[in-house]
Amino acid sequence: MAQEKIPQATAKRLPLYYRVLQHLSESGKQRISSSELSEVVKIDSATIRRDFSHFGALGKKGYGYHVERLLSFLRNTLNQDELTKVMLIGVGNLGTALLNYNFLKNNNIKIVKAYDTNAHKVGTMIGETSIHHIDQLATDDNHDISVAILTVPAEAAQSVAETLVSGGVNGILNFTPVRLSLPKDIRVHHIDLAVELQTLVYFLNNFPLKNQGGE
Amino acid sequence: MAQEKIPQATAKRLPLYYRVLQHLSESGKQRISSSELSEVVKIDSATIRRDFSHFGALGKKGYGYHVERLLSFLRNTLNQDELTKVMLIGVGNLGTALLNYNFLKNNNIKIVKAYDTNAHKVGTMIGETSIHHIDQLATDDNHDISVAILTVPAEAAQSVAETLVSGGVNGILNFTPVRLSLPKDIRVHHIDLAVELQTLVYFLNNFPLKNQGGE
Numbered sequence: 144m145a146q147e148k149i150p151q152a153t154a155k156r157l158p159l160y161y162r163v164l165q166h167l168s169e170s171g172k173q174r175i176s177s178s179e180l181s182e183v184v185k186i187d188s189a190t191i192r193r194d195f196s197h198f199g200a201l202g203k204k205g206y207g208y209h210v211e212r213l214l215s216f217l218r219n220t221l222n223q224d225e226l227t228k229v230m231l232i233g234v235g236n237l238g239t240a241l242l243n244y245n246f247l248k249n250n251n252i253k254i255v256k257a258y259d260t261n262a263h264k265v266g267t268m269i270g271e272t273s274i275h276h277i278d279q280l281a282t283d284d285n286h287d288i289s290v291a292i293l294t295v296p297a298e299a300a301q302s303v304a305e306t307l308v309s310g311g312v313n314g315i316l317n318f319t320p321v322r323l324s325l326p327k328d329i330r331v332h333h334i335d336l337a338v339e340l341q342t343l344v345y346f347l348n349n350f351p352l353k354n355q356g357g358e
Numbered sequence: 359m360a361q362e363k364i365p366q367a368t369a370k371r372l373p374l375y376y377r378v379l380q381h382l383s384e385s386g387k388q389r390i391s392s393s394e395l396s397e398v399v400k401i402d403s404a405t406i407r408r409d410f411s412h413f414g415a416l417g418k419k420g421y422g423y424h425v426e427r428l429l430s431f432l433r434n435t436l437n438q439d440e441l442t443k444v445m446l447i448g449v450g451n452l453g454t455a456l457l458n459y460n461f462l463k464n465n466n467i468k469i470v471k472a473y474d475t476n477a478h479k480v481g482t483m484i485g486e487t488s489i490h491h492i493d494q495l496a497t498d499d500n501h502d503i504s505v506a507i508l509t510v511p512a513e514a515a516q517s518v519a520e521t522l523v524s525g526g527v528n529g530i531l532n533f534t535p536v537r538l539s540l541p542k543d544i545r546v547h548h549i550d551l552a553v554e555l556q557t558l559v560y561f562l563n564n565f566p567l568k569n570q571g572g573e
Contacts, residue, residue, distance in 0.1 A: 159550070163537075184537060220560075221560055236452070237455035244552065314559065328567045336549075337377075337459065341373035342373055342547070343545065344529065345372065345373065
């Protein structure tokens with residue numbers, strides 16, 4: 144990853160900073176110190192200062208950070224002004240939850256289309272998203288959609304993912320427990336809910352917290 | 359974290375290793391090399407070898423790892439033989455999806471109880487989990503449940519979390535977008551689905567993949 148300037152760990156926190164700063168801006172806050180921000184986002188202030196230092200010196204000693212300037216910087220960085228269209232495959236409970244979840248609230252990501260096998264769901268809408276039959280996925284023209292959310296049953300995950308990639312998708316948010324085998328230029332972000340729960344339990348059992356903040 | 363021996367990054371991968379090795383064991387596989395395992399879990403083999411080295415030298419050159427021995431080691435490490443009881447608060451679409459999700463399949467974590475405000479849901483079961491009224495949460499005796507999954511609407515998150523902590527919960531898997539303010543000894547693992555999606559889009563736009571693996 145030679146072209147990476149921002150460390151991956153920092154990059155992962157940018158959307159969080161963005162959303163929190165937007166809340167602060169909406170409530171009239173004009174400037175904020177790293178320690179105040181630390182209190183809100185639950186990330187220690189040294190990390191926040193280090194993260195922000197990757198974009199140049201945005202804060203001033205004794206003044207802190209200018210909320211609007213920080214926001215406009217993050218907005219550019221996160222491409223907030225450019226709409227990213229997303230499709231969702233698998234409108235079960237989890238898929239429905241994600242469609243109801245207001246992704247649009249603080250950013251320009253929109254789930255524009257959903258697919259399912261269930262004929263009763265096809266043709267209906269959830270929020271602003273229309274549901275199409277999965278059989279159409281391979282033939283529909285979705286060239287303007289490069290990101291997909293995968294919430295299908297495990298046994299369908301690999302084949303649906305392959306169909307998505309054939310159709311031009313290059314980023315998949317994978318909620319199934321399946322580790323997908325895809326070409327190396329496809330970015331898969333894997334959220335395995337069982338692993339998340341197991342990890343929490345493991346940490347609770349092995350690393351009890353005393354005087355340190357939560358994650 | 360003075361008592362930590364296993365790095366946090368390694369610890370996060372243990373549940374994944376465990377589940378994959380269990381699959382391999384079930385399909386009759388007796389030994390596996392780090393490169394074979396790498397192919398399955400999509401983590402590079404050097405990382406796998408480094409991870410396993412934290413538990414002592416479990417692999418042998420030219421032989422690889424003994425699947426059953428690795429499994430029994432991970433089972434102990436992950437406390438697979440001890441049942442962890444979990445409760446889930448908020449039986450909307452996401453909560454229902456999690457209740458339907460078979461957490462039990464490969465581990466000893468069980469959602470034994472769920473709470474919701476909806477009187478129509480109270481008294482029913484989803485899978486093996488009974489649904490109780492949220493008003494009972496503060497008075498029910500849940501001293502044997504130390505972990506909770508939070509899938510309530512954002513506006514209820516903080517107050518429900520406080521009630522959980524008063525009742526003895528010390529670990530929360532937080533699916534709401536709210537950053538909870540809780541005592542420092544409470545471990546909160548935060549999964550913000552909007553942030554996950556935004557992060558994927560950000561990485562796609564900024565760090566296009568060429569010849570490297572997913573994630």
